[in-house]
Amino acid sequence: MKGVNKNTNNKTSEVYGEEVEESTIVRNIYTAEAPRDAGPLLLLSVVYSGDVGKALLKLYDPSAGKIVYWYDNTGHKPYCLTDVPPEELASNYTRILEHRGFDHIEVVEKYDALLDKKVAMTKIVARDPLSIGGARDSIRNFLLRSWEAKIRYHLCYIYDRELIPGFFYKIEGGKLKPMSFPLKKDLKDLARKLYGHDELLFKESLTWLAIMNAPIPDIRRIALDIEVYSPTPNTIPNPSEALQKVIAVALSSSDGVHKVLLLERKDIKSEKIRKINSAEVVYFEDEKELIKTVFKIISTYPLVLTFNGDNFDLNYLYHRALKLGFRREEIPIVLARNFAMVIPGVHIDLYRFFENHAMRIYAFKNKYRDARTLDAIATALLGIGKIQLEKPITKLDYRELAEYCFRDADITLKLTTFGNNLFIKLLILLMRISKLPAEDLTRSGVSNWIKNMIYFEHRKRGYLIPEPEDIRKLKGQTTTKAIIKGKKYLGAIVIDPLPGIFFNVVVVDFASLYPSVVKKWNLSYETLNCPHEECKSNKVPGLPYWVCTKKRGLSSMIIGFLRDFRVEIYKPLSKDSRLSKEEKETYETIQLALKVFINASYGVFGADTFPLYCPPVAESTTALGRYAISNTIRKANEMGLVVLYGDTDSLFLWNPSSDKVSELLSWAHNELGIDLDIDKEYRYVAFSGRKKNYLGVLKDNSLDVKGLVGKKRHTPEFIKELFNEVSKTLTGVYTIEDLEKAKNTLREITRQSVLKLRRRKYPLDKLAFRVALTKELTEYTKTTPQHVKAARLLQKYGFHIEAGEIINFVKIKGSLNVKPVQLARIDEIDSEKYFSYIETTLRQVLEAIGVNFDEILGESQIDSFF
DNA sequence: GCGGACTGCTTACCT
DNA sequence: ACAGGTAAGCAGTCCGCG
Secondary structure, rough: OOOOOOOOOOOOOOOEHHHHHHHHHHHHHHOOOOOOOOEEEEEEEEEEOOOOOOEEEEEEOOOOOEEEEEEEEOOOOEEEEEOOOHHHHHHHHHHHHHOOOOEEEEEEEEEOOOEEEEEEEEEEEEHHHHHHHHOOOHHHHHHOEEEOOOOOOOHHHHHOOOOOOOEEEEOOOOOEEOOOOOHHHHHHHHHHHHHHHOHHHHHHHHHHHHHHOOOOOOOOOEEEEEOOOOOOOOOOOOOOOOOOOOOEEEEEEEOOOEEEEOOOOOOOOOOOOOEEOEOOOOOOOOHHHHHHHHHHHHHHEEEEEEEEEHHHHHHHHHHHHOOOOOOHHOEEEEEOOOOOEEEEOOHHHHHHHOHHHHHHHHOOOOOOOOOOHHHHHHHHOOOOOOOOOOOOHHHHHHHHHHHHHHHHHHHHHHOOOOOHHHHHHHHHHHHHHHOOOHHHHHHOOOHHHHHHHHHHHHOOOOOOOOOOOHHHHHOOOOOOOOOOOOOOOOOOOOOOOOOEEEEEEEEEOOOOOOOHHHOOOOOOOOOOOOOOOHHHEEEOOOOOEEEEEOOEEEEEEHHHHHHHHHHHHHHHHHHOOOOOHHHHHHOOOOOHHHHHHHHHHHHHHOOOOOOOOOOHHHHHHHHHHHHHHHHHHHHHOOOOEEEEEEOOOOEEEEEHHHHHHHHHHHHHHHHHHHOEEEEEEEEEEEEEEOOOEEEEEEEOOOOOEEEHHHHHHOOOOHHHHHHHHHHHHHHOOOOOHHHOHHHHHHHHHHHHHHHHHHHHOHHHHHHHEEOOOOHHHOOOOOOOOHHHHHHHHHOOOOOOOOOOOOOEEEEEOOOOOEEHHHHHHHHHHHHHHHHHHHHHHHHHHHHHHOOOOHHHOOOHHHHHOO
16 A cells, blocks of 8 residues: 555544544555556445545456555545634634634635525645644534534545546546546437526536436455354353454355365364355464454455454454454454454445445335345245244254354345346446445435535535524424424325225326425425515415526426436436347336435425425425415316325326326316326226225236335234135126126135134234334333233233334233234134224225125124024 | 313324 | 335323213
């Protein structure tokens, strides 16, 4: 590492805002090169190197499959801004000027968007990030008001250099330069069509499109999993103590390394096999040698993957290595308070990324909605889970241990390779949009992604990044009253559905309603209730707020872009039959990445944890959403269309002529300026009469069930099965006459199920309700819900119960009411309770198709059952 | 002392 | 640490009842 070996003393510095031991770079194991000329290189990460006192870029060289280091050589330094003029700083703030980390002062001009005017700010520049903030005597603590002082240095560096993580760079004569890729003509044409009228918007859009359309390389990577000896079964070894031996480490890489490293043990008598199904097994007499080999291998990879490595695997290895006498500089792991870094590459903990709510819902289509474990996520996404053990890890023989450990590492790797490397593609695209380094991106939620994206745009334009308290002071309150107690403002409209069964239903909806509203109405923290007198007449319908008519709101513009790119460009391209399968797939991934941002873009402004929190912006968004939908309903009614139901951004139209639908769509486009599209066409829909609760069969014969009890996760399996049979029967209904026949089938299915229940023919686990604990058991202080009661019983019997777990319980007779399934017997079951649950589940469906549930069994028959 | 009416808590869902 | 709206079941409380 050229020119990188000045300080080896152990002072601390700020990396990701955490205190991190310095001098942890592993010189003797791996030396990352800082070449004078290289490229193309993909920017994976930016960190602050305490060793060198500079920003350090970790770039990936796809041709060598290696990490390349580049240290800042532009003299960039940490800083913050204040409104105290330099003279006053010099006279009244000597503590700052005499601070050991103080470097110098500059005067800079910034645009204050809240006030819509240019302001002169004093920029206090320091020698290291900790001197600005993060320590007790940091400079920002001596100032009454400071701006941009809480932005992590590595992110500040990204903003100032306008770096795009996930994009390609080259190094020329030691200088870092972005690569450029010619934008395809058809994309340029699309952009011209959208923004041709506005030169500034057009140019800006080309920048975004070029970034998103740049090639996406595969990244060489290795997954790691460790097993630790445990003298008592079922206890997880404490990583910060690291008292027990590391007995197995498995490695699985994208370039063919399939290895298990096992520690030879006296307590295992079995034969030392050299190979399991797909991996080589290597034995070590000495644990230190084993760990050294692991370190050597992982430090040759640009990307190291774990599942929960932040908390366990890397954490354990680090402390264990210290215990075994490694010197810090021999360990290619650096621990921060909340996560683990590897050197020289980048560590990604898939547990944290796949736990991310936005990833779960939008990107992975809710395939693993209640999954928190590697086993559950892998089973849902890959169809392969962990190996199920019959005995404790410590009791496994060499083969069993090797197979078990390797499976974990291997499915960890496969979580990043399935779907044609979907994970890598998504990661790179999300980095490009959010401007976050890979480590930050995979460890934070979508609100942090949006925050960083907007901050980046502020800095790029010379906007002062506002302090949350300033936004709140100027635009804090809301005026509408939410329907739900405890909420801050009024949300969406839901129309009471007309109960019954309706054939030929067309659903129209606004594509991305809220982002469209934000774009169309110029909603942004600075444009809402702006300081101009002449804008006050530009009212938000139904609210006492006005919106700026003179300036384009920054976040409105960005959200508008992302919306347009998804709706107008990438979604259509992903379905364009003229394109190759690969191209369509890439465009599909881009639209998916955009979707994640778009879907959260309204909500963040109503979340008080978001630094640009601005309740009136969120309130205006929903108000304008209501305005759009209610005017569309009125128009539809005027046209003689029958609106059966609607929720937030959709309308269900009964047997409409296609002419009238087209007329309504163009009306919305012209009069509201928001695009209404045909979303779904049903052969029929059955409404139970409750909101957010219906069943329909689409024209392509697929079944669409929303909100019905039979679909809910906590519903006992036997009721779900019954419900599925009912649904299947209904899928075959084409006409009213079919319906009559179906009723007989339904009667029979229901009778069978009730009979089976009464005869106790359902096994216990099919009778179990499955309800999640959303918090720790001790935190339920107001009431004791049934699943909590069951969980507490389990706890009494020695089970370890924590937040997030799903409790399986059954309803039993007697005053106890419930028991966890593990402790119950079949003869305790309260059949009456289950019967009424069947009733409510089926009632929702049957009432919609005009069948009385009581009739279906007949009063006398029910009596005879119980 | 008991039961019905009511409120509030909790979870899972919809957009 | 994105939002609000809705359904459903149950826990707990209040009130009336000569």
